[in-house]
Amino acid sequence: MSLNNFFNPKSVAVVGASNSPEKLGRQILDNIIKGGFKGAIYPINFKEKTIAKLKAYPTLESLPKPVRSSLLVVISIPSACVIPEIQKCAVLGIKNIIIITAGFKESGEAGKALEAEIKDLATQHHLNILGPNCLGLINTWHKLNATFAAADTETGNCAMLSQSGAIGAGALDWLKVKDFNFGYFISLGNKAVLDENAIIEYLAADKKIDLIIAYLEEVADGDKFMSIVSRLAKLKPVAVLKAGTSAAGGKLAMSHTGSLAGSAAAVKAGVERAGAIWLDNLEDMFNLMMIFDKKSWFNTGSPELHVITNAGGVAVLTADEISRQGLPLGKSQDLLGDADATRYELALASCLADKKVNNLLVLLTPQTSTEPLKTAQAIINIKKKYPNKLIMTSFVGGEAVAAPRQLLSENKIATFDYPEEAVRAFRHLISYRSLVKDLRTFKRSENKGKKAVKDGDYLKSLSLLKSYGFAVAKTFAYDAAKIQSYNYPVVLKTVGPDFLHKTDTGGVVVNLQDAVQLQTMAETLARKNASLLRNPGNYLVVQEQAAKFHEIILGFKRDAIFGPLLMVGWGGIYTEVMKDYKVAISDIDMAGAMKLISGLKIFPILNGARGQKKFDVAALAGALVKLGQLANDHPEISELDINPLFVFEKGVAAGDIRVILG
């Protein structure tokens, strides 16, 4: 359903409007009036005749009929009374609703049940509902502030979605002292009906919006998010700040310890797959707002960051940070400590006249001849001549730089207290370009015809790999009658549910040179594990031993939100110790797989560093793509590891497998 009337209602009704100024319903009404909303405003209150000088209506039913289809209803009444109001809306044909009221999913079982009712009503009657438990909606382009937060009324080209009311409130308060404005502010609340995906999809087509920033506590639907954002990201940047990634390091342990692909890793991989900018923290979020301007971000010229300064030391520290962030450093021009505004002006003019200069950071510290305010004005003037070039500033100091910083900010020139902040903000421009370069629209391709895997049997699992075109090291169930037919040396393994960590449990014997050695060892293992081997899932297998390979681990773990998360890393005993692995969403292609693999620390060795032999990286990438397809086709597999995957000079082969269902 279109959100057009939701974002741009012709009239607004506030259920719970009141003559008590401390009531949220009244504060919302006041904000709607103060914001200058041009349509009709209807306070709904059973008792009052007028509220805030407006005629009050006793119920939604009593409103004039024609407004209903383009009416937005904001509900701020006790949670127990909310459902009947929604039902009324449904009956009356009112489609667009904001539920401010808290006391739903976040407050226990009873609230959860109420919220489920809201969802049901929305589905039945095609209702657009924002919230519950939210701050509301602001559309500055429509002069609509339907929140209980005081907010600036100026329009802007940034839309902010916030799943936290508190962070939303902080951001709105922050805007008041910054010369930055939102086009839309959407407080998502509990996301019972409208979630970030629905909102972003609407914003995609909205020409007034050039930048979308979302603070999320969880992603509602990973596939939908990746599909919507990967379509949109090339046209307008989407940036995500996700709370709760702190266990990232810890959780992102190895697959076979059961903790890989914790959702922190998955959400980061998913956001990257979508082509969205990953924000590290609040500072990062606000700084991105400061630095974004559409024209310079879509200027696809040289990416170097150039520097003009009156303080050599500050420029050196800036270069340190540019280098630390791995960003392209341009020229650094030191105008010396006695540079006045004229010297800055000349330097700016000649620097920006250079076609290769697209990104410039102007540094200044207040020294004896420095003219901070005049210099700020010079920067503002020249920016007008070069709207497609990014100009950032950092005037380092306090008293002497306060007014010039203010002037720059008022004129939409990004200004930062410290040059390092500017550099970190600039990082997002560079990473955005790299994210959307060759960005494919996400689509999960599932081959629905595949027969579901029934158990994690070792040999069957190897066969499953083969059916996807994987080479597999020759492996047979141990059979004393056939021991003469194997190509020696061989490896003997005990496999099955009780032997998932074979190396640790001594369930693997390598380098068996002939049939006699094999038989002796097979008998020893059979004796040692006699009781476990009574379970037919556990048995002995013989594998012909590979030579001249590199050991890689390949696997996936299914994430509840983003689906199978692929993992490739350095295998063998190094997997855990070196933490050398990368993860990706399962719809990976060859180019993506090559890029992922080339990010491994071990990559130079695979690729033949220092005169060593070169391993078949392309075959490894191919295996990753195949594994992604397998993962998509078999939703019944929750986890799969190939460890080791032997990577040879030509080709690869799976050396071991572990499959977990459920």
Added chain:
Amino acid sequence: MSLNNFFNPKSVAVVGASNSPEKLGRQILDNIIKGGFKGAIYPINFKEKTIAKLKAYPTLESLPKPVRSSLLVVISIPSACVIPEIQKCAVLGIKNIIIITAGFKESGEAGKALEAEIKDLATQHHLNILGPNCLGLINTWHKLNATFAAADTETGNCAMLSQSGAIGAGALDWLKVKDFNFGYFISLGNKAVLDENAIIEYLAADKKIDLIIAYLEEVADGDKFMSIVSRLAKLKPVAVLKAGTSAAGGKLAMSHTGSLAGSAAAVKAGVERAGAIWLDNLEDMFNLMMIFDKKSWFNTGSPELHVITNAGGVAVLTADEISRQGLPLGKSQDLLGDADATRYELALASCLADKKVNNLLVLLTPQTSTEPLKTAQAIINIKKKYPNKLIMTSFVGGEAVAAPRQLLSENKIATFDYPEEAVRAFRHLISYRSLVKDLRTFKRSENKGKKAVKDGDYLKSLSLLKSYGFAVAKTFAYDAAKIQSYNYPVVLKTVGPDFLHKTDTGGVVVNLQDAVQLQTMAETLARKNASLLRNPGNYLVVQEQAAKFHEIILGFKRDAIFGPLLMVGWGGIYTEVMKDYKVAISDIDMAGAMKLISGLKIFPILNGARGQKKFDVAALAGALVKLGQLANDHPEISELDINPLFVFEKGVAAGDIRVILG
């Protein structure tokens, strides 16, 4: 010579004082007067009778005699006229001088020569000279502002040294809007005579100073710095911001590519060895000033950072950052969005009453019931009850939090725009404690009796190692007559100056199983390298082949400032690829060596991870200590690599060596 009179002069003369307000000499004079200096102030000017209502003196000679020993002379005249003034000082027995004037070392050959003269005069006549090319000196405790920068006059317990006038000017301007003050501000300028070491040594004994912050563009004398600071650091934190570390990554390549131990790595190792706090950037420097307070820094209780918040999302983001920084996270208490000041007050009281709580970060975003100003006051009140506990704040927002932030700052409660900044600042407290724990005073122990090494001959170099107690893999010059006596398998190598990268040049053959194989291969190599082997420095050696070892690289490279920089890392083909190495200053002891080694990524493998065998880490640490001593004893060796060092289950042995002199 004591700097007591330099920092606390009884009287000050300004050579170059003038009646032209734009002259630096006049600005300095004005600042001295405005600062409220209690002693006599003497403008020196040949023409004027009075300057700034003070009696002017034509020359230094014309000053009343008794003041000279406790007089500070500030010189701000053209550079060509400076030397004669210094000579006058020397003759008159004036010891304490600041040269503001620029145009010396930084301006080319002529200036360099002038600066050398200044140095000579200072040495001859025991003069304390600050500068030239500096901003001057501020001692707020003495009401002395002998700089041309306007500055606050309030006293403080932090001393700042700055090698950049511009950064000093920025910092002084910054102070004006912050409720933070310097005790001393020292602009180091060209450091012709007084450098950071002399100043820090003086500050060590000054009870008014609790924190020393130095912005340095280069360290004057590494050994002196490490010796002074390692004595002082336990008593008062010293923090260093070093510009120009950006090539760190690049330069810190491997020793055998000739680029290890570039000075960026050495200065970081040296600062750490000294027990000083390493600052990453300007933001870091200012934030450290905000967070430092002596009582809470020296509270040695539980190090966890606890959090009180009215915004769950912000607390989660804060926990993310705490975890990302590897800091100890305490409890996080969410007072919920409708928390008023009273709820904060109660929570603060009960949280801080807990003896285990020593570090607290209070978060707030302005929501409907929030009382930011009252909450700030509550924090200020409770801090008075707990002066030994660190309380930081981050009120996230703009307009609504501006006044409370200001109030907190005025009351010396650290307040940050974003919680992440607070967390990054807090990192320094934790790292300081770890730096000074078990900190040994630096002293370079050189055994002066050692005979200097004359060349990098391979077998002699191995003998040098042996003389330091190193085990060395059995190695002999190849001798066809003795091939029956070796223990096979053996390795055959071509060594010498033309074979420094033996693996790359094919100069190593491993796994020779018997005398026939050895002889055949020796003849092949001799033929292949016939022309190079005419140089007697190049020859063939035979080495008995080691088994069951781990390959480590050990080495040092001599840094011009900090002396030999030791390096230990993962050896073999992984050295370059994995960049798994650590560096340290050469006076390392066993504990330090163990700590360094345990920081290697490969350490868990050496230490027997995942049921693998355990290698002799203690012997490896011992080798590092021995190598440090060797490096100290042999200043003629500029670079030495042992690659590989075999680490066995018991003991270690050098497998190869490369020594470079000069």
